[in-house]
Amino acid sequence: MNHTETLPALRAIGVPYKRVDGRLKVTGAAQYAGDFTANGLTYGFVVSSTIAAGRIVSIDSSAALALPGVLHVLTYQNRPELPRADKAYKDMVAPGGSPLRPLWDDRVWYSGQPVALVMAESLELARHAASLVEVRYESAPHQTAMREVLMKAEPPSTEKGGFEPPPEPRGDADAAVAGAAVRVDEFYSTPAEYHNPMEMHGCTVVPGEHGNLTVYEKTQGVVNTKTYLTTVFGLKDDEVRVVSPFVGGAFGSGLRPQYHLALAVMAARELKRPVRVTLTRQQMFTFAHRPQTIQRVALGAAANGKLQAVIHEAVSETSQYEDYCDVVVNWAGRLYQCENVTLGYKVARLDVPTPADMRAPGAAQGLFPLEVAMDELAEALRMDPLELRLINYAERxxxxxxxxxxxxxxxxxxxxxxxxxxxxxxxxxxxxxxxxxxxxxxxxxxxxxxLQNEASARAVLGRDGIVTVSSSTADIGTGTYTAMTQIAADALSMPLHDIVFELGDTRLPKAPIEGGSWTVSSVGSAVDAACKRLHNRLVELARQHGGARFASVAREDIRRVGKRLVCGFGADDSIGIDTLLERAGLESLEEQANVKPHExxxxxxxxxxxxxxxxxxxxxxxxxxxxxxxxxxxxxxxxxxxxxxxxxxxxxxxxxxxxxxxxxxxxxxxxxxxxxxxxxxxxxxxxxxxxxxxxxxxxxxxxxxxxxxxxxxxxxxxxxxxxxxxxxxxxxxxxxxxxxxxxxxxxxx
The missing domain is CATH 3.30.365.10 (Aldehyde oxidase/xanthine dehydrogenase, molybdopterin binding domain)
Structure with a gap:
């Protein structure tokens, strides 16, 4: 037996460690988007529309501008020029589509839509001045009741949103329901639900000397936000940096850049001063929300409980300017074994903001009626609900x-x-x-x-033995900092306190948005790969510069213990990492990995x-x-x-x-x-x-x-x-x- 086999490997994955960022959060040291500051900081406050549909006739800002300390009132009439082509950024936000472009023109799409931004020397002054802005409207007929337009619902367009259509019908579900020994056929509904994280949406935009921007934003993906800004404002890649080290909750509301971001950037470029725009709690109800649905589920079964038919049809709301779609009905076709399945999905247009992904979008709404209907079927069969599910368990x-x-x-x-x-x-x-x-x-x-998406990560080992691992992913409160630190520690056989994980900055290796429950799968795989590459490189350095003993042993016999590399228990079987890097003429050792889903x-x-x-x-x-x-x-x-x-x-x-x-x-x-x-x-x-x-x-x-x-x-x-x-x-x-x-x-x- 090789004597190095007695050295225990450190294991971090699977251990219930406390959050590595917990102390920063509970002591107030963690900085969120609205916490960053800069010299000459200006505050913006959004003026929201009071009608649900129509046009702006006039905007009178004179009373607001007369107040000392009010710097500007931005409206559709005086905003900077913006590119007109929606297609330029259609696929660069999540979910897909063309988000509301604030202050684009005089059109009002929904009540609460931003119609002006007041900028002042203090938040209190900006808020008061906003109350003095007089907006006159020409109202148009509106509709916010989905049941009133239910019969007008249509299949969504793949051109206006990221729609995943239901699979084609299998068998003849209508006939199977009609001929079933036991059947359930009912309607169910879910209401509109609204994102309300503890941290309200906001950002701080700091312009540089040469027109470049540093944007501190509440976001689930700094790369996504940067792509949005460079495209909408026609900026070059090196002219925008987006930073988001901490997010006070999101679960979908931070996937897409919300309207406060575009307003803040417009204001900062107009004033050539740092601008902070944060939304009120009331304004948090004027964009991202889970769409309301009305759904029909029909199940047919034999007397022994075996499903013979599944029909799941849903109508959900969308805005007048986009086709937003959750994947609501597809789950019914995969969760239980059944030969006759029909799934249908439509959207009804309302004068409301476009809905947004909200934790488990589609599944949260779609599994509600399906699982209640299964319980109703069990009742009709006089069968235990768990037994019914096991009878219809899907192996594929x-x-x-x-x-x-x-x-x-x-x-x-x-x-x-x-x-x-x-x-x-x-x-x-x-x-x-x-x-x-x-x-x-x-x-x-x-x-x-x-799911897994393409992601990159970098690992850098310094002479002090500390490894800094980085990726531009986010932590919306889910524990990303901690999970990535554990993955890195496991790959390097290092204790957690010798690992520093950095995220939330577009200067770091690219990562997808944090959403869809794919961050550990995607970014974690990149972190694992980068750290293993770093370890292998360090082992090679030891074989080259560690002396005769290291050169003579197998690679797998060289392991890290603390801040040293060891290959045995003798005096010549150990070398400090600082000494090794010094011998190699290196201040640090760096490796990067990009990981994609495999075929x-x-x-x-x-x-x-x-x-x-x-x-x-x-x-x-x-x-x-x-x-x-x-x-x-x-x-x-x-x-x-x-x-x-x-x-x-x-x-x-x-x-x-x-x-x-x-x-x-x-x-x-x-x-x-x-x-x-x-x-x-x-x-x-x-x-x-x-x-x-x-x-x-x-x-x-x-x-x-x-x-x-x-x-x-x-x-x-x-x-x-x-x-x-x-x-x-x-x-x-x-x-x-x-x-x-x-x-x-x-x-x-």
């Missing part, structure tokens, strides 16, 4: 006719049910009661894709899966619902950090409870304006609404999805939760809830 992705790279959903069902105690569940509803509360148990399935992935369908089990208690007199216990069992490949990943799933469960019981964007359709655009009336859960959440990860090996075998967990946590809550409410009360949110007025209806 029928949409793509491909095998799964891995799918441990059976294990999720088994381990989640055991942890929850599902075997003790009464089959009939209204079977358990404590005091005034009926107690019900419900479950649902969750699914999301496991063998095309032969598989890749995804994450979950099983959610919920206990709900419903007060018979008050109609209030308490979700007192949740078990979420997740299969997501190799988990890099069980602590941060578990936090992600628990956060998704909270969001799912919020979706089920609280969130609802409510409009006054007469004036076409959302009325609950604040935290007082747009309800989200508080601590008292959340009780026991138990997250478990099942073992799942996957050597196809990426070199790490890791799948993302950002989205999967929320999928299926609302359906499980609905099913638990039915089990408690005997009443089906098909429209979100499930509020007490609907329970009593």
């Amino acid at each position: 992705d029928a949409n793509k006719n491909l095998p799964f790279s891995s799918k441990a959903l059976r294990e999720c069902y088994r381990e989640g049910a055991a942890r929850f105690g599902w075997g003790k569940r009464p089959l009939a509803p209204r079977a358990r009661r404590e005091g005034n509360e009926w107690i019900g148990w419900g479950m649902a399935t969750g699914a999301w894709e496991a 063998k992935q095309q032969a598989y369908s890749m995804g994450t899966h979950s099983a959610i089990f919920v206990e709900a208690r419903v007060d018979e007199a008050l109609g209030t619902v308490r979700v007192t216990r949740v078990v979420s069992a997740v299969a997501a490949g190799h988990i890099v950090n069980p602590k941060t990943a578990g936090n992600q799933i628990a956060g998704g469960v909270v969001w799912g409870i919020s979706m089920a019981l609280h969130e609802d964007g409510q409009f006054d359709h007469d004036i076409g304006r959302q009325m609950n655009h604040n935290f007082a009336e747009y309800h989200i859960p508080v601590n008292a609404d959340i009780h026991d959440i138990d997250v478990l990860f099942v073992d799942e090996h996957d050597d196809i999805v990426n070199p790490l075998g890791a799948k993302g967990v950002g989205e999967i946590g929320v999928v299926g939760v609302a359906a499980a809550v609905s099913n638990a409410i039915w089990h408690a009360t005997g009443k089906r809830m098909r429209d979100l949110p499930m509020t007490l007025d609907k329970l009593f209806a």
Whole structure:
């Protein structure tokens, strides 16, 4: 046995380390987009439209400009010239399409649209001055009620948005439903839900001496933001730097550059001074939101529970100027085995801003009716809902006719049910009661894709033994800093405290936007590759400059221990990294890697899966619902950090409870304006609404999805939760809830 085999390898992946950036955040040292400052900083405040459709007749800024300290009021009439071609940046934002171009012309598309930007020496002054800007409008008829235009809905255009059409029908689902021994055919709805991260959207734009810009922006992708700015403003690549080291929550709202960014850049270039524009909480309701949907699910089954037909049709909202589309119905064609499947998707145009991706876009809405309908089918069959799902378990992705790279959903069902105690569940509803509360148990399935995109990373070793790893990815609160540090430490067999990970800067190697749960898969694979290259290069240096002992041993026998390289236990079997680099004439050692998805992935369908089990208690007199216990069992490949990943799933469960019981964007359709655009009336859960959440990860090996075998967990946590809550409410009360949110007025209806 070689004596070096007794040296233990450091393992970082799979260890529940605390967040490496946690201290910066809790001490206030972390800088967000609105925290950066510069000499001569100017503050911008957005003036929002008060009509839902029409045109601007006039804008009178004289009263605002008369105030000392007010520097300028930017409108469509005096904004700088911008390129006209939408196609120049259609494919450079996420989701695809042509975002609203603020102050483009006199057209008003929706209530709350930005119509002016006031710039002043202080935020308070800018806000007051904005209230003095008088805008006269010519109103046009508007429509914000989707049910009024439901019959006008049309299939979305692939030219106006990033639409992924449903697969072609399989078999004859209509005939199969009609001839089924047992069938369910119902309509379901989900409301518009709004992004409300703790950090509101904002940016600080600092112009340089030669017209270059440094932009501190809340974004999920600095490269995406830079591409948007260079294209829209006709700037060269070296004229823009985008920086975003910390993001106070996003989950979709930061994928696309929002209107405050373009306004701030226009203002900074106009004034030739640094400008900060931050949105108010009310203005956070004037762009990114999850679109409302109306969906039909029809299921037909044999008497033994075997599915014979699945029909899932959905209509969701979009704006008048874009075709935004979530992938809502496709999941029904892959989650369960069925030979007759028809999926359809349409969009209805409203006078509202374009919707946006929101955590698990499409799946969060689409799995709600599908999983409630499966529960209704189990009720009609007098069958346990979990048994029904196992009977119809899909071994292949029928949409793509491909095998799964891995799918441990059976294990999720088994381990989640055991942890929850599902075997003790009464089959009939209204079977358990404590005091005034009926107690019900419900479950649902969750699914999301496991994706990988091209990404780059760099690793630099200094003489001090510290390795700095970097990539221009983002951390929206998901734990990217920590996960990448662990991946680097594992690849280098180093302790975490000797690794520094940098992100959120366009000067760093390119990375995709942080979204779709693909960051660990994409950026993590690049970090792993760059660090392994660095280690191999360091080993070669040791063989060349470490002396006779290092030159005589095999490469795999040379390992790093602390800040030294060793190949044994003798005096000549060790050399300091600083000494090695000095002998080689190097101040540092650097390697970079670019990783792309490999071709063998095309032969598989890749995804994450979950099983959610919920206990709900419903007060018979008050109609209030308490979700007192949740078990979420997740299969997501190799988990890099069980602590941060578990936090992600628990956060998704909270969001799912919020979706089920609280969130609802409510409009006054007469004036076409959302009325609950604040935290007082747009309800989200508080601590008292959340009780026991138990997250478990099942073992799942996957050597196809990426070199790490890791799948993302950002989205999967929320999928299926609302359906499980609905099913638990039915089990408690005997009443089906098909429209979100499930509020007490609907329970009593």
